[in-house]
Amino acid sequence: MTTWRRVNDEEQWQGIKQAVALGLASLFVGAAWMVSSRETSCEAKVDDDEDKFTPEERKALPAPGQVNNLKLYTKAEVAQHISREAGGIWVTYKDGVYDITEFIESHPGGASKILLAAGKAIDPYWNIFQQHFRTGFPLQLLESMRVGSLAPGEYVEEKQADPYAVDPIRDERLILHNSAPCNAEIPEHYIMESYLTPNELWFVRHHNPVPIIDPNNYTLTIKGKLQEKFPKHEVDVTIQCSGNRRSHFDGVKKAQGIPWNMGGVSTARFGGARLKDVLEYCGVKDPEKNGIHHVQFISQDEMLASIPIEKAFSYSGDVLLAYEMNGEEIPTDHGYPVRAVVPGYVGVRNVKWVKEVFVSEQEAEGPWQRGVAYKGFASNITDLQHLPTHVIERAAPVQEPPVTSLIVHPANNAKVHSQTLEVRREDVRVRVTGEQLKGWAYSGGGRGIVRVEVSIDGGKSWHTAELKEGSEQKLTRAWAWTFWSANVEVPKELQGKSSEIMCRATDASYNSQPEHASSIWNVRGLCNTAWHRKTVHFD
Amino acid sequence: MTTWRRVNDEEQWQGIKQAVALGLASLFVGAAWMVSSRETSCEAKVDDDEDKFTPEERKALPAPGQVNNLKLYTKAEVAQHISREAGGIWVTYKDGVYDITEFIESHPGGASKILLAAGKAIDPYWNIFQQHFRTGFPLQLLESMRVGSLAPGEYVEEKQADPYAVDPIRDERLILHNSAPCNAEIPEHYIMESYLTPNELWFVRHHNPVPIIDPNNYTLTIKGKLQEKFPKHEVDVTIQCSGNRRSHFDGVKKAQGIPWNMGGVSTARFGGARLKDVLEYCGVKDPEKNGIHHVQFISQDEMLASIPIEKAFSYSGDVLLAYEMNGEEIPTDHGYPVRAVVPGYVGVRNVKWVKEVFVSEQEAEGPWQRGVAYKGFASNITDLQHLPTHVIERAAPVQEPPVTSLIVHPANNAKVHSQTLEVRREDVRVRVTGEQLKGWAYSGGGRGIVRVEVSIDGGKSWHTAELKEGSEQKLTRAWAWTFWSANVEVPKELQGKSSEIMCRATDASYNSQPEHASSIWNVRGLCNTAWHRKTVHFD
Structure with a gap:
């Protein structure tokens, strides 16, 4: 059952990458199609639960196509449009047919994600990434790319299971910003009621449905090896969303994203294995000589983030693969069975539901690390859509927050x-x-x-x-x-x-x-x- | 000639202290009496080259004693006054006799230093610590403690050698704040003339005369072991005095200390042994388990400073025992033969002329680490003389400077x-x-x-x-x-x-x-x- 493996993964990444697969045998409930996806660049993607367009930008968008005049296609015809060479990349949504070729690089969730639906229906994906329904804009944008409709009989509405139906039941005292995915903050008057925040009052900041993980089929073997093989290390850690107090910017100008007040912060005593111990056990040594600069985490919901090796490989960095929170098993909302706890770093680097950990020459790909979502730009930058790639690349992802x-x-x-x-x-x-x-x-x-x-x-x-x-x-x-x-x-x-x-x-x-x-x-x-x-x- | 020694020094310090004596056989030129001195507390001492009294405070001081009415003493009588029990602690300066018993704890340079002169003349000490002559205040203060005069014939003025006479000859372009000890900044227009500051233009911030060290009698054996035993590591480091831009506070209110403009900063490529390698060689391991929290440095001129073990014992902390500066031997003004280079820390922790390095449970004693000299207090604190000890103790010494x-x-x-x-x-x-x-x-x-x-x-x-x-x-x-x-x-x-x-x-x-x-x-x-x-x- 133990699967601490070192995997060379030269094809996908350049340079050294000792993959410490906290290997999960594709247990990702209801979304196995996601497992192989990886973001590949640092385009101007925002976080995938944000509505990134300003009202002005929306007005400038092309109007929806004239549905009545459009051509009719079969699903088989749509299925052939999977590349530029094949006449463009098409998807369907309900009975609409859309050419998304030129849009792909601008997809907030990343090009690789949207390409999973090439030639197919995007309906099941949007059912999971319900951010697409937060405003009418994604649909409006999609309509602007419409090239036709499915022929009569080709589209049959399927009852989609609600992927959020199995999300944990949450404490009613939390202030809910969204429920799918869940983003909720602790009310102001509970923040300091105790030094360690009770688990049920911890702030929740999710990107997708909460993965439901069966510990019996989890090859990380939480009940076994991680606890037995490495000494348990306990650290009191405050985790804060880097967007906490975002709404306090409103007096200057409204910023993009969830309008957190001051409750996107909580503190717990986490217990787990020191990441340094685990890395050493897996054979990582002399990171500097071996060109290792980052440790990457991948969550069950394919969230990617990384931290510098100086932090991960330092005994005093206190980075944990945590399985306990305030003396209990980590609750589902907070990363069960294993959360990367990176003390002194913003919330997004404390990856929940850790599926894979590996050392790397580079920082993680994806919108959360290399994209714009967690980068602090200069005050005079207000338009992310037209930001040159080199500006995005040079901007630093938020890691340690300021005082x-x-x-x-x-x-x-x-x-x-x-x-x-x-x-x-x-x-x-x-x-x-x-x-x-x-x-x-x-x-x-x-x-x-x-x-x-x-x-x-x-x-x-x-x-x-x-x-x-x-x-x-x-x-x-x-x-x-x-x-x-x-x-x-x-x-x-x-x-x-x-x-x-x-x-x-x-x-x-x-x-x-x-x-x-x-x-x-x-x-x-x-x-x-x-x-x-x-x-x-x-x- | 190699003398990497581990010395247990339990008497003087509590807890574990593996002394890595970069042992120098009391080579300290002209001031051997200093070698055994150690600061012992965190009283409200300021740095020993500062004039810490405000004009208002000075006015409140007692007037000098009436010289004509005072008793006459022999040197032998003065020599008996070396403790409170012996009738008080007395010193002489020229032909004056002074009872300094009540002043000792307030001595800016530390109680232990002034006690070295108990029962004796302070003239030779003041000749080295010429800060006492920067203003008339120390002499005025001393006069307020006068109890008598030496009997005729007891005092013979000796020609004192100028301990600063052998200080290095310095580049005329430096802006001199003081010459004894030397405090000089790089002129504004030279600051960025090159990325690495030329050695002769580096800012100088000293507390005492520059120690003259004979490498042939130096048991650190710079020409031998340090370079041979450990790989040379090179780091580009900017060192800045924590008082740089002090004079820019003048618009708010004048602060104590050398009125640096913006030239208390320079950058060099330092080469040397990594401190971590040296500590490991000397047997330091598992600092956390062994209760080691700091590494202390002592310079030839008895300057004390310390840095946290997390910094010193991390491969990525890049702390050096440096013997090269911009490809040359470190110049005398900058720490010849060995300077502790602590990247990312303020100047005062980059101890020059390193004599001793040891690990410790506690941070260094003395005015530079535990005293007020390098602590940033709240804006509403303007009187260091009456600051309660617990306020000083709780204040943090400046280590890493802000952006x-x-x-x-x-x-x-x-x-x-x-x-x-x-x-x-x-x-x-x-x-x-x-x-x-x-x-x-x-x-x-x-x-x-x-x-x-x-x-x-x-x-x-x-x-x-x-x-x-x-x-x-x-x-x-x-x-x-x-x-x-x-x-x-x-x-x-x-x-x-x-x-x-x-x-x-x-x-x-x-x-x-x-x-x-x-x-x-x-x-x-x-x-x-x-x-x-x-x-x-x-x-």
């Missing part, structure tokens, strides 16, 4: 008692704890928090907050957030008035947060770490 | 041709290169530069600069600066006017620079990385 801090208590617009700083009871969203201002701070790369400062008068004066849980972490390996609280006397002149409260943190490398979101705005809405501001009313 | 970028060309107040952006010839300080705006960017911890943005209209609009030399570095191991240049069209409305030009950089962790120096001002004036601004006149 940040947030005010969790009190809530925005709360009424705050000037003497005690307690929040008045009518604000039911915030628990009255007797504590004053509180929040958390965190920086990527394990850089500990050395200071949090708060202001209750719109930035005129600043006070140093007290660092609490998490402040005992080593400044070089602080993988989890640091809670803070502050007692600030409300001056007479603010009593009975509204005021802007704010916080800012400094990490062990003395990096600090930018004052305004405008200086770091980016079209993908990543890494919004501007000083966090809220308005409160002092009574 | 920064600077405009080197054109010079401040330059007249710039609006069409070509060339600087007019009458500005002789800047070479006309035909290039437009240019500068460099750098971040600590090897975090590569992913973007530099420039504005020529005071921040209203921003342009992405082109990244040049240095941009080919790995984003995870970018130890040297990245040069940049930008061609920005001067709009009609700016022509014939003065304008503020500025730059800001983003590193691979998406950290960015603070907009204003006010948000990061700190009393020690460290890590000023605010957007760099200059005024130019477009003709």
Whole structure:
């Protein structure tokens, strides 16, 4: 049952690539066609659950074809159109026939994915990638490529199984941004209720349905080898979506993507095998001499991501192949049976449902690593559609996030008692704890928090907050957030008035947060770490 | 001649400390009394070449004693006053007798150093630590502790040798802040003349006279073992004083310390043995299991600093015991015969004239690591004298500096041709290169530069600069600066006017620079990385 294999895979990749196949025998439920797909370039793809076109861009698109005047085709005829040479690449959707030849390179999910449907119906794919139905745009775009219709009788609507029907049942307290795929954040007032976030309240950020994995047929043999062969290593890790606080960019300009407020972050104690131990066991050594620069992860749902070998192969990098989360088996929503936990890195590199791990000369392909989805461009770039390839290639994928801090208590617009700083009871969203201002701070790369400062008068004066849980972490390996609280006397002149409260943190490398979101705005809405501001009313 | 020794040193330090004595047989020229001294706590000491009292604090000091009314003592009587129990700790300076008992813990250079003179004359020490003469304050302070005078005939003025007389002869182009000890920066217009700074133009930041070391009596055997035993490893490293740009804080409030402009930075290709190889050779292994958290360096002039073991013991940390600099032997001013080169760390951790290296449970003692000298406090802390010990202890020493970028060309107040952006010839300080705006960017911890943005209209609009030399570095191991240049069209409305030009950089962790120096001002004036601004006149 153990299948720690080293596989040379020279055909597909150049240079050295020792594939450590955490080999799963094509167990991917209901979507076996996905297993062989790989992204192949860094075109201007966005993440496949985003609606990347602005209203202006949409207007500029060609109008849908005149359905009535179009030619009729059989499915057999469509099936012959699988290459440019064969007269173009065609697909069908319901009874429509479409020539997608020129569109392929622009497909947000990657050229290789859309090519899986060449000559065939895209209906089953769209049934899984329901992002295509989030807005009417993909259908509108498709109609602009219409070349005909299926002849009468050729198209029979099949009842598609809902691939999201088996997604886990989720805690009702989560704030749902989408359900298919699930993107949900933890409500503000639960963020700091405990240092380690309960599993059921962890934020969820998915790209596809949750893979349902039968541990008995899983060759990673979670109940056996991984736990037995390598010592269990436990690390407290904060994982944050790189789009957390994206909606806080709205004041500058709306950015693309899920409009996370401040709940795309959670913390757990993960337990698992150290990736370094596993790599060494599989024979990886002297990565520098052997031209190994990255470790790539592939998930059951074909999500690809990579991290630098310096991180993966360092004993102090603390990268795990984790099978435990807060002392339990990792829940399905969070990567059961195995999640790559990459402390100090943004969420997207912490690949869930790990199917394969291998070392490589290059970083992972696909929209998440080499595409635009997780790259922070300059503020003056607003049009991803016409971005030259070399600009995309040179842009850095977000790996370690920058230093940040947030005010969790009190809530925005709360009424705050000037003497005690307690929040008045009518604000039911915030628990009255007797504590004053509180929040958390965190920086990527394990850089500990050395200071949090708060202001209750719109930035005129600043006070140093007290660092609490998490402040005992080593400044070089602080993988989890640091809670803070502050007692600030409300001056007479603010009593009975509204005021802007704010916080800012400094990490062990003395990096600090930018004052305004405008200086770091980016079209993908990543890494919004501007000083966090809220308005409160002092009574 | 080889003396790679492991020494257990349990008495002085707690826990494990495998001393890798790069053993030098007390060759420290003219100051053998220093060899056994060690700092012992983290009191509010500033660096020993700083004048730490504000004018207000000075006024509050007691007036000098009435010399005429004081008692007379013999040297033998003074020699008995070496402890509190013996009636106090006394020293003499010229013919004055002083009771320093209460002052000892406040001595900026550390209690242990001043205690070396207990019962004796401090004259020879002050002759070496000439910082005591930079202002009249130390003498004024000393006078306030006067208890008497030496009896007639007891004091004979001795001609003291000038310990700085043998300091290297330095390039006249350096901008000298002090000469004893030497603190000199590279002039702005030479900073980017070459990617690697020529050795004679490297910035110099010393605490004491330059040790003169005879390689024939040096048990590190530079000409032998270090080079033979370990493979030579070469790394391009930018070293920057953590006080670089300190004077740019002046607009907010003057900070303590040498008023560096922007020339406290240089870059070289260093060659040497990897520290990891040396530590492994000396038997260091499994640092985590063995409770090893830091590697400490001691220099010939008793400067102490340490770095985390995660950095020192990582193959990708690239820490060197360097003996070459730009292909030459390391010059005396830069650490001959061996300098610890710690890529991605501030200058002070790159210890010169290394005498001893050892692993430790704790970080180094002394003012440079545990004292206030290299700690960045909150903006509202302006008085280091009354800072509680726990505040100092909890503050983090500057290790990796934050992301920064600077405009080197054109010079401040330059007249710039609006069409070509060339600087007019009458500005002789800047070479006309035909290039437009240019500068460099750098971040600590090897975090590569992913973007530099420039504005020529005071921040209203921003342009992405082109990244040049240095941009080919790995984003995870970018130890040297990245040069940049930008061609920005001067709009009609700016022509014939003065304008503020500025730059800001983003590193691979998406950290960015603070907009204003006010948000990061700190009393020690460290890590000023605010957007760099200059005024130019477009003709």
